[in-house]
Amino acid sequence: MSGRTARLIFYLGTLTSLVLFLGLTADTHRQIVALTHVDQLSDTVVAGKRVWHKYNCNDCHTILGFGSYYAPDLTKVYWRRGADGIKAVVRNPEKFTTWRKMPRQNVSDQELDQLVSFLKWTSDIENNDWPPQDRKFRGAAGRAVALGVSPGAVLFREKGCFACHSLYGTGGDAGPELTRVGSRLPYERIERVLADPVAVNPEATMPPPGLSPEERNTLAQFLAELK
């Protein structure tokens, strides 16, 4: 190979790749408007993104798979835990963690609302269904809402119960599977667990779900009917 050919390879290789890359970048800007639902990208969502940066969440958690790998990916956390579930963890991380801890930080209520709207917007980004383990929550969420004639099912999703428990094969595996919980436990006992898990079972790692008496009643009835 001559020196001329070598230089030609350099210039041709670099330019081809550069032109392709810049062209696709321009097109990505055009398409990303729909793919990330920019119409939903409100000032509150952006404020939530600033909260996300302020507390350096991304140096333990990944989002869209990027960041640090020390804690769960949060791209679709809104599907997994719902608004209340997210808030409960950020307010009292020590109640939700066991051998790997999350720091307690003084996140204000307003910041928490903004953070949740950011994570809600994030969960709807059309990102080729990644991460694979969270695909099922899209279905679980949908099913719970479809069952939504039952307000208890909606509560089950909204309070983040799916994060640890599963129904009909979807949900988390940290807590017991609850598809037929009504055939194992009577209403009264379920209701007491929901009020204070540790009072019923001193070994329980389940955090108190923080329900009002009416909500507790509704959710316990829904679960007691799962037979």
Add this chain to the structure above:
Amino acid sequence: MSLAYPSQRVAYPYFVVALLLFVLQVTMGVWVGLHYAVTMPQWLVDLFPFSTARAMHTNLLVLWLLLGFMGSTYFMVPDETERELYSPMLAYVQLALLVATGVTALVGFLFGWTKGKPLLEIPFPLDWMIVVGALIFLFNVGMTMLRARRWTATQGSLLGGLVFLAGMYLFNLPFYRNLSLDWYYWWWVIHLWVEGAWELVAAALTAWLLMKITGVPRELVEKWLYVELGLFLFTGIAGTGHHYYWIGAPKYWLWVGGIFSALEPLPILLMLVDAAHYIRERRGRLNGRLVFTLAVGMAILHVIGAGVWGFAHTLPQINYYTHGSQVTVAHGHIAFFGAYVMLNLMFFYYAVPQLKGMAAYDERRGNVAFWWLTVSMSGMTLAFSVAGVLQSYIERVMGLGYMTAQAQMRFWFGVVVFFGLSLLGGAILAVLDLLTLRPAPAEAKTAGSV
């Protein structure tokens, strides 16, 4: 043996600072790793969370590697241009500025002063200090080359890489409202640095050093340098797409990213073949066996870390399950080590004896340090890889919970910490050795001279 150009001396303080930061970086790495293996008490997590420690670990890495590149550049440029540096004073000012910025940033992290973007946590006002430091550096190097008017492809690659490096950092400055676009341009900094600009700088430094130690003619080295750079940029620029699979970008990135990044090992392989070729074709005896060992070690580990471990999870069909798992961590560690840590150590072992006026030096400790570091990093990478495969399978394929998978991986993090401590030992040995080099014993001196 004295320096051909006295202004090359500015390289030494850069090397010393880089080496001390290297030890600090590995120390933070062990601390970070420990978090995966044992349970930290809540009060400590509140006081000094994992996130802060990890920000320190990664920023220290970038800082010391860049200071190493800068010192190496200042050492190489006078020799290559056959002219003294434009201003040694500016080089010292630049070092002081960058070190002050780095230290402020690290202390700031402890108090939660952060931009909150992984690897680019340094907050906004300090970004400008970095830009000023980079401009001083480019000005100093550029002016030296301009005044010398002795252009070579090696200089071109070096200066081009440095301008490219500084230019890409600018994409870190704006605030992005859209998270997807934020990550889109984050990779213009991170990917186009390590698989673009840094490779240009590395290729130039390596080409120059290989010419020096093997005496192979410039014509040959620079011809292949063009081919290497062409392949690096051809695969590397569009290869950025392998980070765009799951961020909400259009589907064609699965094709573009997959195909171009699958070709990324080619230029790295070519570098290995070229290096082996030059060493075979060398004129006279190799002056210094350790630098030669490091050059071969770098070429091989570069292929393994960036090439093999990178290729292993770059195709979208696989990356869907491994993305953002410990597989990524394994690749990151061995790739940075093989390509850039090795490059810096090789350059230090070439330049420091000359800076200290030694013709030949005692290489025994350096040799032990090289093997110690390499074995430790390989062990750590394998442990990360096992953890990563477990995570991909348990969490992503089986769909079990994140912590369920982490519990199964915990043993392997213990192995990581073991090799991390070992790596720290190797790093301390290398640094102590470089800072206290001794002339070679008499018999080795005669054997080692040309």
